[in-house]
Amino acid sequence: MTEVKSPEVTAPAAAVPSEPAGWSRLRPFLPLVVLAVALILPYSTLHLPGIFEGALNSPGTLQLLAVCLVFGGLAAGYDLLFGRTGMLSFGHALYFAAGVYGTDILITRVGLPLWQAAPLAIVGGIILAGLVGAVALRTVGIAFAMVTLAFAQVGAILVARDFGGLTGGEEGLPLDVAGVPSGLVGVANTVNLYWLALAYLVVVVFVVHRVSNSPTGRVLAGVRDDERRIGVLGLDPYRFKLVAFTLAGGLAAAGGVVYCLIVGGASPHITSSELTLSLLVMVVLGGPGTRWGPVLGGILYMYLDHRLISVGSSGAIDALPAFLSRPLSQPLFVLGTVFILAVYFFPGGLASLAPRLALLRNALRLGPRRES
Amino acid sequence: MDAVILLTLTGLGLAALYFLVASGLSLVFGLADVLNFAHGLFLGVGAYATWWAAGNLPGAGSDGFGFVVAVAFGVAAGTLMAVLVELVLIRPLYSRTIEQVLVTVGLSLAGVALLQATWGADARPFPRPEWTRQVTTILGAQVPNGGLLLIVAAVLVLAAILAFLQWTRYGLIIRAGVENREMVTALGIDVRKAFTLVFAIGGAAAALAGALGSVYFGTVSPQQGGSLLIFAFIVVVIGGMGSVVGSAYAAVAVGLLQQFVNYYGTSGLGDICVVALLAVVLLLRPQGIAGKVATA
Numbered sequence: 316m317t318e319v320k321s322p323e324v325t326a327p328a329a330a331v332p333s334e335p336a337g338w339s340r341l342r343p344f345l346p347l348v349v350l351a352v353a354l355i356l357p358y359s360t361l362h363l364p365g366i367f368e369g370a371l372n373s374p375g376t377l378q379l380l381a382v383c384l385v386f387g388g389l390a391a392g393y394d395l396l397f398g399r400t401g402m403l404s405f406g407h408a409l410y411f412a413a414g415v416y417g418t419d420i421l422i423t424r425v426g427l428p429l430w431q432a433a434p435l436a437i438v439g440g441i442i443l444a445g446l447v448g449a450v451a452l453r454t455v456g457i458a459f460a461m462v463t464l465a466f467a468q469v470g471a472i473l474v475a476r477d478f479g480g481l482t483g484g485e486e487g488l489p490l491d492v493a494g495v496p497s498g499l500v501g502v503a504n505t506v507n508l509y510w511l512a513l514a515y516l517v518v519v520v521f522v523v524h525r526v527s528n529s530p531t532g533r534v535l536a537g538v539r540d541d542e543r544r545i546g547v548l549g550l551d552p553y554r555f556k557l558v559a560f561t562l563a564g565g566l567a568a569a570g571g572v573v574y575c576l577i578v579g580g581a582s583p584h585i586t587s588s589e590l591t592l593s594l595l596v597m598v599v600l601g602g603p604g605t606r607w608g609p610v611l612g613g614i615l616y617m618y619l620d621h622r623l624i625s626v627g628s629s630g631a632i633d634a635l636p637a638f639l640s641r642p643l644s645q646p647l648f649v650l651g652t653v654f655i656l657a658v659y660f661f662p663g664g665l666a667s668l669a670p671r672l673a674l675l676r677n678a679l680r681l682g683p684r685r686e687s
Numbered sequence: 688m689d690a691v692i693l694l695t696l697t698g699l700g701l702a703a704l705y706f707l708v709a710s711g712l713s714l715v716f717g718l719a720d721v722l723n724f725a726h727g728l729f730l731g732v733g734a735y736a737t738w739w740a741a742g743n744l745p746g747a748g749s750d751g752f753g754f755v756v757a758v759a760f761g762v763a764a765g766t767l768m769a770v771l772v773e774l775v776l777i778r779p780l781y782s783r784t785i786e787q788v789l790v791t792v793g794l795s796l797a798g799v800a801l802l803q804a805t806w807g808a809d810a811r812p813f814p815r816p817e818w819t820r821q822v823t824t825i826l827g828a829q830v831p832n833g834g835l836l837l838i839v840a841a842v843l844v845l846a847a848i849l850a851f852l853q854w855t856r857y858g859l860i861i862r863a864g865v866e867n868r869e870m871v872t873a874l875g876i877d878v879r880k881a882f883t884l885v886f887a888i889g890g891a892a893a894a895l896a897g898a899l900g901s902v903y904f905g906t907v908s909p910q911q912g913g914s915l916l917i918f919a920f921i922v923v924v925i926g927g928m929g930s931v932v933g934s935a936y937a938a939v940a941v942g943l944l945q946q947f948v949n950y951y952g953t954s955g956l957g958d959i960c961v962v963a964l965l966a967v968v969l970l971l972r973p974q975g976i977a978g979k980v981a982t983a
Contacts, residue, residue: 403785450966457722457784458928461920462969465962468917476955588917592724592792599789641804648804651797655776658789 346607353513356380357506368625374505381505381512381577383617385570388512388519390597390613392566395523397595398603399532400559401539403456406447406463408590409470410564412581413440414571416474416488419581420481423491432494433572437565444564448557455542464588471586487582490575499576508577515573516610519566524606526562535559593620596654602666611665620646692828694946700834700903702942703841707896708919709926709934710848711889717865717929719882720784724791725772726893726919727912728798729765733894734813734901734911735802737761741814750816757814758898765894766887773886778879795913802909810908813901820905833903840899841938844892848931857884865929918945921961925968940964 359371367376396402417436421427451462477484492500498507526532537545538552545552575581601612623646642648661667708730715723740747740760747757780786819836822829852858860881864871871878901907926937941961949957
């Protein structure tokens with residue numbers, strides 16, 4: 316029933332035989348290079364007109380980038396469920412919201428300092444994910460999706476109805492900065508938040524990578540491919556799925572803590588099922604079950620979601636006739652359409668583009684010799 | 688006593704709305720294994736088409752026979768939309784469940800955004816016949832007519848669907864397909880025609896829910912479908928996937944529970960009780976009240 320199976324064992328060398336030798340030696344270091352560029356990026360005053368509004372180190376750009384990085388991490392964490400274990404959860408927003416609202420309430424309402432509030436919020440998210448997972452994992456497949464959706468809806472209702480006056484209801488809850496270290500407060504310190512988001516992304520990618528390469532990760536891949544076989548082998552799929560679900564919930568809660576600091580508060584729309592749906596879109600667009608696909612998908616999605624609004628209200632789109640310009644000014648219309656097209660034409664997402672192009676290049680260059 | 692009767696009838700009105708959305712979802716899921724996230728979009732299309740027809744279509748209006756024409760136009764638009772979605776988007780992905788879910792997710796995002804782009808994000812007043820604004824006194828309780836209209840419509844739809852399933856050849860194929868699709872295919876019957884039919888029925892019911900629900904609420908907005916859809920999902924799971932009668936029972940249970948707890952407890956508590964009911968049903972009887980085991 317899952318769409319991602321373990322990769323058919325293609326010997327990588329045979330699939331892409333003609334890469335330049337230097338490139339294949341450099342390739343393992345590419346993520347480090349990207350990381351180094353991302354680290355020093357705030358020192359650049361480069362203007363990229365059309366891509367960002369201000370200079371690269373302007374607070375607005377840095378905040379947008381920080382949000383993108385957090386969602387890259389969230390998508391990677393969600394992929395632990397969807398791409399690597401084959402669980403279609405529609406309730407991931409709940410654990411993210413637990414992190415955001417947990418931090419915000421503990422700091423603003425209870426008055427704890429950040430270094431106490433953040434671990435408490437993350438532990439709360441982990442416990443919540445464990446409890447919900449324990450119930451929801453009694454079902455499988457589509458029923459599991461619906462049950463997680465229903466539980467996440469409870470979270471959304473609790474936040475919106477503002478029981479006990481904790482969450483601020485529809486208005487949201489601005490973060491009280493008294494409990495936050497001064498290095499993370501204010502427009503001038505956006506760069507620190509950017510580095511924090513980058514650190515979060517690195518941690519998530521590292522954790523997901525370690526887990527999926529561990530023996531547990533191989534069992535998870537087995538659950539995705541054929542759950543019954545794992546049962547026949549004497550392992551309990553329920554426990555492994557619960558571990559993955561809880562871990563992903565904890566990672567999402569940690570992302571919530573970072574997001575709360577970046578945005579400076581909590582608003583009820585992050586609890587909606589739409590957030591989970593957009594996580595799903597990010598993972599599928601990026602390439603489920605791959606190391607960098609979900610990260611790229613998350614970053615790109617959030618970037619487009621923000622940028623398409625300003626592009627939509629720009630002159631170039633306005634000049635088009637109304638039946639074109641109005642839909643194009645809705646980011647969700649564009650992203651939803653791209654998503655549907657991606658499901659049909661790029662089932663592996665962005666991550667599958669590179670091997671596909673390489674195959675095409677080889678076929679063009681080597682042509683008849685590869686036929687043998 | 689008045690309050691109890693009023694709550695019962697408004698709860699049944701809510702149940703009628705849930706049933707209209709859930710019956711189609713349940714049939715589609717039971718037969719084709721498609722969890723249709725775009726079902727809320729059919730509802731939105733039905734509501735907006737009715738709203739548009741009441742203002743612009745010659746012969747249609749907001750009162751009397753003109754309103755019937757407007758609702759009929761809305762239902763036709765929802766049905767057409769559902770059939771197109773099945774033929775163009777769902778059919779090529781036959782038996783690939785997850786991709787089908789993903790496509791309907793994308794469609795619900797894009798479709799709602801399109802409604803929003805065309806008619807704005809804010810709720811618009813819905814043209815409704817004067818009598819639906821009035822109340823009827825039943826046993827001392829003042830019940831809004833819009834709710835009664837919903838109940839009548841849902842009962843008629845339930846009767847029509849059951850009669851269709853019971854006494855027609857296509858109904859037989861659908862029932863058999865819900866039971867065991869492979870066997871029906873093996874007997875040489877093209878189940879995919881039945882898929883289209885089930886989508887059409889579901890789309891029509893959802894569009895009717897959109898039109899009459901807008902009459903009940905008095906407004907129409909792009910997000911209406913999405914919030915109803917989650918409770919319709921819950922109704923489908925509690926009722927048992929693929930069972931129309933189960934959906935009807937579950938809709939009544941959910942509607943009444945929500946209405947009574949929201950009135951006697953804190954506002955919002957009813958919604959949470961509904962999810963608690965879902966958890967209890969899943970733990971005690973994972974296949975729902977009357978359905979096949981809920982697996983993909």
